[in-house]
Amino acid sequence: MTTMAAGSNLLVDLLSGPRPAEWDSLREAAELRLAGRDLPTTQEEAWKYTDLKALAAISFGPAPQATVDISAYLLPEMVGTRQVFVNGHHAPHASCASAVPAGVRFLPLSTASEACHALGTVKNGVTPELFEDLNSARFEDGAVILVPKNLKVALPLHLLFLTKADAPIAVFPRVLVVLEPGAELELVEEHHGEGTYLSCPVVEVRVGEGAILRHERVQREAPEAFHIGTLKAEVARHAQYHSRTLSFGARFSRQHPWVRLAEGAEGTLDGLALLDGQQVADTHSFMHHAEPNALSHQLHKCIVDGKARAIFNGQVRVAPGAQGTDAKQQSRNLLLSETARVDTKPQLEIYADDVKCSHGAAVGQLDPEELFYLESRGLNADDARNLLTYGFAADVLQRVPVASVRRALRQLVMARTQAASLGVLA
């Protein structure tokens, strides 16, 4: 057990700077909740496996404006539908929204004051977590996306958050996505960076009645970075929210996806984490079946090598009266070394009786039957292992809707699973 030295300076430092303009009431409320608080310790159940000592030991300064060459991050489907943020600040020259269809608002928060009242209102009935409050208190900028009623947006939208830290800095990207009833959208959110930094994004999502949002989230932070993200999605009646969080980077990452499903809604929270070295990736998810007949689906996969560690805590709550709920959760983990570690725990709270809830957790090595099958077709043992490891991860990528994103992710997974030499990219 480790206890944080009381009064680690992280929060004090981060909150001591000037409060950014606008959203005063949101910021004040957050500051009030943060007053006198300190970083969670491993004595708190939710942080049992994730020690923040390394984070507390670093003193993060405010994030300066910076310029970054973004050519490597451009994706062909989204060259005209991108908003780029560098160190938490909007980068107008790197952004381009020329192909965004009329009626859709896709803007930096700093220029979208109409979003004022909506920000911070996706509450999901849970007290904001410390890092979410930190974001609310200190975010500089971010994106707002508003899709009007019944508009099906053909092109995906690209949100690119880049961090360039010459000295340790903290960034607080903020996103609000609102789909009015019947609207449809694909959104790709990426996080990249270099240097030592703390990134604490908060993404709020409201999917209106019958609307559909597909949300790909790619975390490729720098090897020395910390990434602690919050996602909150409120999904209205018969609406669908499908998200997939792909974690590759950061020495430490933590994801808090929260989804609230109204009657007949559908929610997907898929995840993939590829870890090695000393990396830690922690996902604490919350799927709230608040009303009847909603469907949820979670597939969370981790490949853990070296001395890395993956944590998955999947909370599913079926509220009283949420009859006809269908909730599926799978946590599947592949250990590639003796020193790798996985802690996975489903947490089901079911307060209705006519429900279908299934969950499964598996931690293990590659299946010898699968290995033999590939070997019996002439692949040597190493190739068979690499191909299966690749397949284990690529399984999560199959349904990524944007082709260039899918291709890039497959290539990344191939490189990380030593499968690149197999040349199997379809």
Added chain:
Amino acid sequence: MLSIKNLTASINGTPVLKGIDLDIKAGEIHAIMGPNGSGKSTLGKVLAGHPAYEVTGGEVLFEGRDLFRMAADERARAGLFMGFQHPIEVPGVSNASFLRLAYNKKAEAEGRDELDPLEFDDFIHEKIKLVAMREEFLDRSLNEGFSGGEKKRNEILQMAVLEPKLAILDELDSGLDIDALRVLGDAVNRLQRADRALLIITHFPRILETIQPDYVHVLSGGRILKSAGKELALELEERGYDWVLEASAAGGAR
């Protein structure tokens, strides 16, 4: 091509194969029939090199080479193929990519040119015609969510791609509808040549009407109790296995 002498093997310490002798020459088609649990699949898997089975005695020569000195993947590249009774599903790996990889590994081992994705595209289209498989199955993950019959079709597609010298087909016919049985039976026949051989494991004489064997063997209790021509399949269908077992116990079935 294949010569098995007094082969014994066990799994988890339990003997399953208790002295198998079998000779398969180029150009021949052999069938093995026998009661459930008699060791048919075990024989196939031992020959293919499944690591769970322990070979406890005997010897097997494949094309003059000691089979048990070759790893499973070497055996495959040397031309041994096993079509499984229960093919494994491999999520995330597309069928087409896997087939190309397997093809190229074998081509490399034989010193032939590997095929790039475009060349392979042409090549595989001929092959899927042979087994009447729909194109969409190439893009799906290997066997994932395939029906029992579709998996069998995919096994024969793999065989068509790899063109093995010796193919062991374990219950190809189980799970196949009538048309699929005919199509795949024809495909296997078209792949058979004077320098290749087949070992068909089955419970039913029907498949042996299409793929006509030169020899039918009865495997029971880990031993081959009787070997005869193809007419034995029908006789077994009519009379069951008891008479073979009894005759064997009396020492006369051979």
